[in-house]
Amino acid sequence: MSKKYEMTIGGETVTADSYVDVRNPANTEEVVGQAPVGTKKHLDKAIAAAAKAYKSWRFSSEEERVNACNAIAGVCTEHADELAVLLTKEQGKPLGGIGSRFEMGGCAGWAGYTGSLSLPDKVIEDSDERHVIQKRVPLGVVGSITPWNWPLIIAIWHIVPGIRTGNTVVIKPSPFTPLSTLRMIELFNEVLPPGLVNVVSGGDELGAELTTHEGIDKIVFTGSIATGKKVMASAAEGVTPVTLELGGNDAGILLPGEDPAKFAEGLFFGSMINSGQTCGALKRLYVHEDDLDATVAALSGFAANIPMGDGMDEGSILGPLQNERQFKRVIELVEDAKANGGTCVTGGEPTGGPNYFYPVTFVTGISDGVRLVDEEQFGPVLPIITYTDIDDAIERANALDFGLDASVWGSDADECARVAARLEAGTVFINKHAEIQPHVPFGGIKCSGLGVEFAEEGLAAYTSIKIINAAA
Numbered sequence: 001m002s003k004k005y006e007m008t009i010g011g012e013t014v015t016a017d018s019y020v021d022v023r024n025p026a027n028t029e030e031v032v033g034q035a036p037v038g039t040k041k042h043l044d045k046a047i048a049a050a051a052k053a054y055k056s057w058r059f060s061s062e063e064e065r066v067n068a069c070n071a072i073a074g075v076c077t078e079h080a081d082e083l084a085v086l087l088t089k090e091q092g093k094p095l096g097g098i099g100s101r102f103e104m105g106g107c108a109g110w111a112g113y114t115g116s117l118s119l120p121d122k123v124i125e126d127s128d129e130r131h132v133i134q135k136r137v138p139l140g141v142v143g144s145i146t147p148w149n150w151p152l153i154i155a156i157w158h159i160v161p162g163i164r165t166g167n168t169v170v171i172k173p174s175p176f177t178p179l180s181t182l183r184m185i186e187l188f189n190e191v192l193p194p195g196l197v198n199v200v201s202g203g204d205e206l207g208a209e210l211t212t213h214e215g216i217d218k219i220v221f222t223g224s225i226a227t228g229k230k231v232m233a234s235a236a237e238g239v240t241p242v243t244l245e246l247g248g249n250d251a252g253i254l255l256p257g258e259d260p261a262k263f264a265e266g267l268f269f270g271s272m273i274n275s276g277q278t279c280g281a282l283k284r285l286y287v288h289e290d291d292l293d294a295t296v297a298a299l300s301g302f303a304a305n306i307p308m309g310d311g312m313d314e315g316s317i318l319g320p321l322q323n324e325r326q327f328k329r330v331i332e333l334v335e336d337a338k339a340n341g342g343t344c345v346t347g348g349e350p351t352g353g354p355n356y357f358y359p360v361t362f363v364t365g366i367s368d369g370v371r372l373v374d375e376e377q378f379g380p381v382l383p384i385i386t387y388t389d390i391d392d393a394i395e396r397a398n399a400l401d402f403g404l405d406a407s408v409w410g411s412d413a414d415e416c417a418r419v420a421a422r423l424e425a426g427t428v429f430i431n432k433h434a435e436i437q438p439h440v441p442f443g444g445i446k447c448s449g450l451g452v453e454f455a456e457e458g459l460a461a462y463t464s465i466k467i468i469n470a471a472a
């Protein structure tokens with residue numbers, strides 16, 4: 001019998017009427033644990049607990065809030081090994097490399113750094129006529145909904161700025177990777193006041209219940225564009241503020257005449273991080289037609305030395321796709337590319353077995369208009385698309401409704417800067433891709449998101465402005 005994980009509400013363990021098996025994507029015959037199926041009843045209880053805790057937490061001191069963030073960082077450090085193993089088993093990413101231990105390090109780092117930020121009062125006017133102060137005040141109960149690709153660090157991105165600014169939180173993790181979040185929140189509750197952070201697990205319908213619940217004062221959602229649109233529509237009912245971090249289809253442009261070997265490592269990990277299951281991964285690479293062969297050779301040469309395997313094996317650098325839905329989608333997009341003239345210069349077929357492994361696949365011979373280029377693949381598959389004119393490449397990179405990140409690669413700094421200025425995205429990288437840091441605001445434009453996370457700008461998203469305007 002596999003281990004049962006439980007919800008934590010108001011500082012207490014809460015059981016469910018039913019549980020579902022969570023399987024290991026590297027071996028789907030292995031049940032990692034059982035997740036409670038939370039219902040509206042649990043959600044009501046969690047929101048009530050968060051609302052109760054908010055009554056006092058909204059007036060907590062700066063010191064108490066900083067201490068809470070540091071306590072979270074401490075838990076992430078002390079329990080890093082346990083949580084990393086659970087994360088690897090349910091998510092699939094390797095323990096090493098840019099995998100579970102890396103994610104746990106990020107959780108501790110983000111929690112500590114975010115705790116150190118503040119939004120001090122601003123004196124707007126101090127004159128003979130009036131004294132005006134702008135304050136940042138909390139919003140109330142934050143409803144957090146997370147995806148399955150980076151479940152723990154995304155939970156930290158939602159929870160820590162929330163409590164740092166005096167809010168309380170109810171989080172609903174993805175039904176594909178609930179266990180590590182359930183355990184992490186259980187551990188947080190050993191060091192935080194009850195009700196500050198509550199977790200309910202369940203399916204998509206529970207997410208929808210959360211976004212329409214009248215007890216929720218702010219929604220922070222990370223997931224697909226399709227769901228993000230529904231979340232935004234639900235939020236309209238109560239005029240609830242939302243932060244949306246949605247899907248990306250990031251374009252990268254390699255400037256003409258460059259030596260692709262120089263950029264092979266950055267291009268490879270920029271696209272294959274977490275086996276491509278990263279919102280801000282490079283998902284379309286544009287290269288000059290004269291540089292195609294050299295680019296293919298550089299990238300496939302690099303890929304040949306990167307082992308993909310069971311994440312518990314210390315030698316693995318890349319893991320499987322996380323779930324059957326994603327596995328089938330990647331297969332479908334590659335098959336569609338093949339049917340539209342695409343050639344897989346590496347990979348191109350699943351490796352087989354009771355698992356969701358799909359090999360690193362570089363696809364040439366397709367262009368804009370083919371699904372693998374136009375849609376977010378979210379897997380270890382990269383279309384390499386040719387151009388003849390750099391301005392045309394920029395136009396094609398900007399043509400889609402996505403705008404998370406983009407990148408330009410080249411040795412001419414001025415030309416890189418010129419291209420970067422014209423690429424439409426929340427972040428444009430030069431000679432790198434998919435780098436995020438807690439002091440750098442991050443967010444998408446167009447359909448890739450609304451608002452930013454991280455830094456003071458991200459913190460401000462968990463507050464409203466309150467003006468105190470006194471007669472002099």
Ligand code: NAD
Nearest residue numbers: 146147148173174204207208223224227245246247248279
């Ligand atoms: P998803 O939208 O299917 O699910 C995300 C979460 O939303 C899950 O917890 C799910 O249960 C919940 N949900 C589903 N339907 C809902 C509804 N109607 N109302 C409320 N909640 C609902 O996304 P996913 O497949 O888990 O994640 C992959 C997607 O997330 C990709 O598109 C990826 O690019 C995106 N993502 C974006 C970022 C970012 O920061 N921009 C980060 C990570 C992932």
